[in-house]
Amino acid sequence: MQPQVAGTEHFDDAPYKLRRSEVADVLRKVGSKIESYGLNTWQLRTLSAIKKCRTAELGGHIDGCDQCGNLTISYNSCRNRHCPKCQGNKREDWIEARSTELLPVPYFHVVFTLPEAINSLAIHQPKIVYDTLFEATWETLQTFGKAKEMQMGMIAVLHTWGQNLSLHPHLHCIVPGGGIDADGQWKNSHSKGDFLFPVKALSKVFRAKFCEKLKKKEPIKYEQIRQELWRKPWVVFAKKPFGSPNSVVEYLGRYTHKIAISNHRIKSIDNENLTFDYKDYRMAGVKKQMTLTHREFIRRFALHILPKRFVKIRHYGFLSSTWKREKLKLLQEKLQVKVLEKVEKKPFLPKCPCCKTGNLHRIAVFDQRGPPAWYLGGGQNTIPCKS
The missing domain is CATH 3.30.70 (Alpha-Beta Plaits)
Known part of the structure; x- marks a missing residue:
């Protein structure tokens, strides 16, 4: 029996309708044509990182649930500061650091x-x-x-x-x-x-x-x-x-x-164009939609x-x-400020997406070659979810 895989939205071959449209989707659709868009090498490197973020191209790891035995695959983030998917943790860390300086x-x-x-x-x-x-x-x-x-x-x-x-x-x-x-x-x-x-x-x-x-x-x-x-x-x-x-x-x-733009603002992507939400501040912030060709969207993003x-x-x-x-x-x-001492963070153990109660523990790490054969093959080392 093949294990349930969490985070399917990060798979390159995941059904498009199950995923929110992303900046990375435009980059994948454009493919090698981006080389002719007149971008400099630094911009191309940055866009390449965003395209690969949380895909098998950057490697990842497999976690096992200590309750139901479910195996969960997670792909690595690109950690690029221009990536729509990599800013959450950085923002929270920054806020925590500044809160001690008020x-x-x-x-x-x-x-x-x-x-x-x-x-x-x-x-x-x-x-x-x-x-x-x-x-x-x-x-x-x-x-x-x-x-x-x-x-x-x-x-x-x-x-x-x-x-x-x-x-x-x-x-x-x-x-x-x-x-x-x-x-x-x-x-x-x-x-x-x-x-x-x-x-x-x-x-x-x-x-x-x-x-x-x-x-x-x-x-x-x-x-x-x-x-x-x-x-x-x-x-x-x-x-x-x-x-x-x-x-x-x-x-x-x-x-x-x-x-410049978060993924949640992107509403649709087809083979030629991309449509996204924006606020028109010349009209008191009225919400509108704009449609751009892939090339024009990438030019503006860059x-x-x-x-x-x-x-x-x-x-x-x-x-x-x-x-x-x-x-x-x-x-x-x-100024009589009572500064709270920094509390040492305990190691974070994510919850299992299958049973919702167990904790996930790292059991394997893989590089750009993809998950181990034993995981993909569903052999005897594979532990199915019991729930």
């Missing part, structure tokens, strides 16, 4: 957005544009902090996409509503209920900082787009303070490990593959790693 102060969500005029340079020189975005944003906040004689802090997360997968570079920033003064004491930057800083003033300083840096790094390109960069006001969006410090981390967790080793989550000021390591504990003591 202060009992107001926190603000501020978004710094680049204008469309910068997109052509972002396509060809993404590292320069995105590094400059981080630099200009932090220097803008520092300028306002220094005016109040305090050291600011910031956590910034880069997003490069709009809902329709167009290029739309912007930073989501969580900014504590104050900073550290010369004596190492906490100092609020605002009155209760107010915004962090005036948004129009932030926008003007941000544009000036960005353009100044871009002019030094890319003088020729800057002169080509200078009029467009200064023609319209830039957008800095700020929300009122969060309800509590704990809600800050949960909120930011939505943004830290997001990718726009958001970040350069190799590019850091998309950055910490600044008194939220930087160096500052936190040396002074955070002292500041928390001054």
